[in-house]
Amino acid sequence: xxxxxxxxxxxxxxxxxxxxxxxxxxxxxxxxxxxxxxxxxxxxxxxxxxxxxxxxxxxxxxxxxxxxxxxxxxxxxxxxxxxxxxxxxxxxxxxxxxxxxxxxxxxxxxxxxxxxxxxxxxxxxxxxxxxxxxxxxxxxxxxxxxxxxxxxxxxxxxxxxxxxxxxxxxxxxxxxxxxxxxxxxxxxxxxxxxxxxxxxxxxxxxxxxxxxxxxxxxxxxxxxxxxxxxxxxxxxxxxxxxxxxxxxxxxxxxxxxxxxxxxxxxxxxxxxxxxxxxxxxxxxxxxxxxxxxxxxxxxxxxxxxxxxxxxxxxxxxxxxxxxxxxxxxxxxxxxxxxxxxxxxxxxxxxxxxxxxxxxxxxxxxxxxxxxxxxxxxxxxxxxxxxxxxxxxxxxxxxxxxxxxxxxxxxxxxxxxxxxxxxxxxxxxxxxx
Numbered sequence: 001x002x003x004x005x006x007x008x009x010x011x012x013x014x015x016x017x018x019x020x021x022x023x024x025x026x027x028x029x030x031x032x033x034x035x036x037x038x039x040x041x042x043x044x045x046x047x048x049x050x051x052x053x054x055x056x057x058x059x060x061x062x063x064x065x066x067x068x069x070x071x072x073x074x075x076x077x078x079x080x081x082x083x084x085x086x087x088x089x090x091x092x093x094x095x096x097x098x099x100x101x102x103x104x105x106x107x108x109x110x111x112x113x114x115x116x117x118x119x120x121x122x123x124x125x126x127x128x129x130x131x132x133x134x135x136x137x138x139x140x141x142x143x144x145x146x147x148x149x150x151x152x153x154x155x156x157x158x159x160x161x162x163x164x165x166x167x168x169x170x171x172x173x174x175x176x177x178x179x180x181x182x183x184x185x186x187x188x189x190x191x192x193x194x195x196x197x198x199x200x201x202x203x204x205x206x207x208x209x210x211x212x213x214x215x216x217x218x219x220x221x222x223x224x225x226x227x228x229x230x231x232x233x234x235x236x237x238x239x240x241x242x243x244x245x246x247x248x249x250x251x252x253x254x255x256x257x258x259x260x261x262x263x264x265x266x267x268x269x270x271x272x273x274x275x276x277x278x279x280x281x282x283x284x285x286x287x288x289x290x291x292x293x294x295x296x297x298x299x300x301x302x303x304x305x306x307x308x309x310x311x312x313x314x315x316x317x318x319x320x321x322x323x324x325x326x327x328x329x330x331x332x333x334x335x336x337x338x339x340x341x342x343x344x345x346x347x348x349x350x351x352x353x354x355x356x357x358x359x360x361x362x363x364x365x366x367x368x369x370x371x372x373x374x375x376x377x378x379x380x381x382x383x384x385x386x387x388x389x390x391x392x393x394x395x396x397x398x399x400x401x402x403x404x405x406x407x408x409x410x411x412x413x414x415x416x417x418x419x420x421x422x423x424x425x426x427x428x429x430x431x432x
Contacts, residue, residue, distance in 0.1 A: 131426055166182065169230045216228055310347050369404050376390075
């Protein structure tokens with residue numbers, strides 16, 4: 001195979017490579033013959049289907065699959081032979097084809113030269129924490145809140161009460177909605193409604209009604225109200241106070257602990273909190289190491305297309321998050337530009353982590369992959385099904401393996417950097 005590589009810029013390369021046509025035809029023929037032995041086509045006995053019929057039925061698909069595999073394999077071999085370190089995915093297009101050979105051109109970016117990456121000078125703050133009995137007590141109270149019932153009361157609403165109400169707004173002389181009212185229930189202090197509205201609900205009884213002036217945030221999900229002072233009409237239909245269940249055997253059994261044993265209940269809670277804490281501490285360490293790496297190599301030029309693609313992905317993620325929150329999810333065509341700085345940092349850290357793993361021959365730890373998979377699965381009602389799902393989905397497994405490999409490298413860097421430990425309370429440690 002003939003290969004030529006030319007430089008299009010500091011980090012962009014163009015490779016031209018040729019595939020022997022006889023190898024392509026040979027593999028296509030072999031694949032079609034293999035299919036002919038097992039294919040079932042109405043009107044023909046298995047193994048007796050004419051080659052012309054096999055070609056008509058499967059030829060186009062087989063040729064596309066063989067060509068795709070040959071191009072990918074040939075490009076990969078050429079990259080290894082040329083000792084190139086690819087950043088991102090290449091764009092591969094046909095250059096020409098003839099009876100004797102198939103020519104392709106691949107345009108791609110390469111990883112910048114970081115030199116010898118020395119992490120010993122990085123100054124890392126490593127947070128530590130532990131689950132205490134008080135944290136378990138807090139979680140038990142949260143679970144009681146989740147299972148609370150409500151009793152209607154005739155007094156004025158107060159903190160923690162559920163209030164059923166009807167609302168409509170008037171902004172710049174226009175009523176919203178034009179007719180009727182919006183109905184809903186909110187728990188005072190939960191943040192389900194704007195704080196200014198929740199504050200006005202305190203003291204109101206069933207049947208009470210009043211108008212209040214409310215300043216809406218500039219990014220409010222309803223564009224007609226965003227950033228404006230609005231007159232909101234509040235009419236209370238019912239006020240209910242919470243009743244929390246006792247932590248008895250029946251309550252404990254409702255969380256899947258058949259014995260109803262309080263100690264087992266607290267032990268399971270501790271295990272769940274420790275799992276959550278482990279993930280939170282790793283997230284903090286990842287962020288700390290990323291910031292130090294990004295600062296240390298801030299002057300290194302990044303592959304521009306890779307950065308732009310990352311920025312576009314970040315913009316798309318922001319739009320999706322806005323959509324889920326009920327806010328305007330439409331972004332202008334150049335929305336990715338506001339994410340370029342963050343994208344550059346992500347790309348820089350990702351390439352550095354990859355280079356640290358490569359240059360120090362760090363290998364993926366299968367045991368750690370299994371441990372992480374079991375931790376993920378344990379958060380679901382049917383852990384075995386989740387594990388099976390990952391085992392049968394290559395994309396999910398690749399994502400999991402990439403996450404574990406990154407965590408291994410982060411740990412490796414933190415162990416060799418100048419690091420100090422900073423203890424945190426559980427509640428502060430899991431707050432991202």
